[in-house]
Amino acid sequence: MKRLTVGLGDRSYAIHVGEGILNGLGREASALNLPRRVVVVTNTVVAPLYLEQVQSSLQGAGFAVESIVVQDGEAFKNAATLDQIYTALLEKRCDRKTTIVALGGGVIGDMAGYAAATYLRGVPFIQVPTTVLSQVDSSVGGKTAINHPLGKNMIGAFYQPRLVLIDVATLDTLDARNFSAGIAEVIKYGVIADAAFFDWLEERAEGLKALDHQTLIETVLRCCAIKADIVAQDETEQSVRAFLNYGHTFGHAIEQLSGYGTVLHGEAVAVGMTVAAQLSHQMSLCTAADVERIVRLIQRCGLSTLIPDFSLDAYLNAMMRDKKVADGALRVVLNHGIGQCDVYTLTQPRELFAAALQACRTV
Ligand code: NAD
Ligand code: GLY
Secondary structure (H helix, E strand, O other), X not given: OEEEEEXXXXXXXXXXXXXXXXXXXXXXXXXXXXXXXXXXXXXXXXXXXXHHHHHHHHHHOOOEEEEEEEOOOHHHOOHHHHHHHHHHHHHOOOOOOEEEEEEEOHHHHHHHHHHHHXXXXXXXXXXXXXXHHXXXXXXXXOEEEEEEOOEEEEEEEEXXXXXXXXXXXXXXXXXXXXXXXXXXXXXXXXXXXXXXXXXXXXXXXXXXXXXXXXXXXXXHHHHHHXXXXXXXXXXXXOOHHHHHHOOHHHHHHHHHHHOOOOOOHHHHHHHHHHHXXXXXXXXXXXXXXXXXXXXXXXXXXXXXXXOOOOOHHHHHHHHOOOOOOEOOEOEEEEEEOOOEEEEEEOOOHHHHHXXXXXXXXXX
């Protein structure tokens, strides 16, 4: 098992990454002296796969364990499901000496994390991510949220977990579509922060779907190390943390316009990254060859780069609700070549996006 740390002073926490380590959850949680009562929040797809294993690991370490199983999918990452979680916690008479464990993908992690942040003004929580996307990204860094019909992740809090336990063996049961969607966030790290990692991914693109556990561990560690470093510098997204939003401004607009769950988050980010790369090229921040490399890698990893057919006005309207909007101006993350990026305020977003979408549609 490998270990990384998210360095946030007295709120620092470990990320454990390994193969077949789910059984060690009870031991790791025990070592943190967490409250002995645990509620595992998961969904109807993940519960039959991993809930029993997680429960018996925690029980074996002396925890009293209960569970809350909600409906599956992005369409249920909303106020109604969150309310079900609060109701179940209240019905179980959970007090402040209760730890919430999020077992599942990013939807469960974000929603259970927000429940933990707000229930009784905050109870400890642990992330046990079981998708590529949640293992490389969403379980680390403490962003928790639910969606609103008018915008993605609009209601939320920064609330750090006490532990992240990543067992790559859980990815064996993940379907190909969700596997590829998670790879979009992996590619993101290469584009924004690590040119050598991008090269490494290019060498393996087609093979990524059949990755052995060891290569998955390496991939997860690289992504989590980049994210942990960024979060330690800027926990609440005042500066560099915004880089992690590369491709997300347009991606979130796709998710919201299509109806949550229709286009998966990672799929939307993949399209958003092609648009961001085009914008970067238009602003002379990268070459046409860089755009070509980014688009090719996304496609080779089994992701579509087709832009869903909504009007420019609909996209601009949705993007104006992005959390990076400041003083009414749209701000986007653009890549400098491959391996670096920065945040830019767009003074003429309509013209820039019109040209970028046109260019993307002809790639
Ligand atoms: P998801 O949570 O919906 O999981 C995808 C599907 O895989 C679901 O049907 C889920 O039940 C199923 N699943 C989960 N683990 C499985 C396993 N081991 N085997 C079989 N099936 C499994 O989606 P996701 O892609 O994991 O996460 C997307 C969400 O993450 C979005 O809501 C996005 O906004 C959020 N996100 C948050 C952050 C953050 O920093 N907090 C970062 C990126 C994305
Ligand atoms: N996924 C974006 C962030 O954690 O900041």
